[in-house]
Amino acid sequence: MSERESIILPVSSPTNAQLKPSLSVNDTPLRRFFVLATLRLLPRILPRHGPVLMLSKDLCIKVGTLKQPAEAATMQFIAKHTSIPVPKVHCAFERKGYKYILMERVHGHILRDDWLERSIESKEKILAQIKNMVEQMRRIPPPPGQGISNVAGGPLFDGRLSGGSYHGPFDTVQDFHRHLREGYDGGKEDAPDANRLVEWHNQSCGKPVFTHGDLSTMNIIARGDEVVGIIDWETAGWWPEYWEYTSAWHVNPYNEFWREEVDKFLEPKVEELDMERVRRKFFGDF
Structure with missing residues (x-):
């Protein structure tokens, strides 16, 4: 469960209508x-x-x-x-x-509680399951014309980004990237890295993919060597295809050890990670 919350409050080919669900569920x-x-x-x-x-x-x-x-x-x-x-x-x-x-109610332990005590074999079993789950999300086809948004086409929630907790929705990945840069479109001679970021952001980044957005050890529940729950889907939605990797890699201080595992269940995105470091340097998070 994400520690950011403090208020009491957890593949088929779908049609376009199925990919725009109602925010209420069984509200009788x-x-x-x-x-x-x-x-x-x-x-x-x-x-x-x-x-x-x-x-x-x-x-x-x-x-x-x-x-x-x-x-x-x-x-x-x-x-x-x-x-x-x-x-x-x-x-x-x-x-x-x-x-x-x-x-x-999902019974088990979040991975943060016992990851360092697990055997190599146990870790490999769990990471293989997480990798399979990410691959399943990637196989969900985006609706025609899908931009950057939550599952219902509305704003995404991510309190880690600057400029507030709500973002979008955005018609294109490029629109989202411009938002991340706070509207900066390049041109400053004394900011070559920021200008390089603009050039990279303006390239074609492919279609959005469905993304959890916070695959940390606090949001993965296991019972023995079986993953029995992925929780805290508040940041999930249609994000750029690199977002899962860069978000998982930028861990909080309690999850430094998880950084060593990210490449084992997500495809490494070296250039994208470098560009995210540049973005954080100039435009920050939080």
Whole structure:
């Protein structure tokens, strides 16, 4: 579970309509009443795990502001079009500026807890599974004319980028790149690296691919040597095809060891990583 959250709150060829899901999931009056009543009556009794309230051994509720409105829809989308293990969403709705997700409770340990103690064989098994899951996401075809957006065609959420937490949507990868550069189009003689970044950004970067956006050890749950859950889909959406790699490589201080593993489940993007370093130098994150 991502540590950024602090508020109590987890292949077929789809058609264009299937690739634009609703942000609400199974939003019936009875389910809505159950979620709201539980949060009103039992929040101090039930255990919490970070931002998630544990209802039972099988259910949990995640509640937060609407900063991640497409997370539940994304989990349903992934469950429908891949075999990636994601928490089953039973209900998701918005009310008075908050997003509520009633979902399956996944049992296991995040990789950060025991990765350094695992055997080489155990690590290889897990990394092979993660690689397969990424490949499944890459096989999801983007809708015709797809730009850079969340699963429903709306803004992407990523609090790690400068300029706020919401970004886009953007019609093209190049539009997204210009946003990352804060509109800078080159020309400064004393900034050759920034000008090189502009030239690289303006090249054809291919079609967007579906991306988790935060494949850190805090968002991968394993039970034994089996990956049983990929969680925190708040940053997921249609991103440039290199984004998964550069995002996974730029780890937080608690995940420095994960950098050594990224090339084992994602195709290395050496030039793209270099360009992302340049972007961060001149235009920063956070």
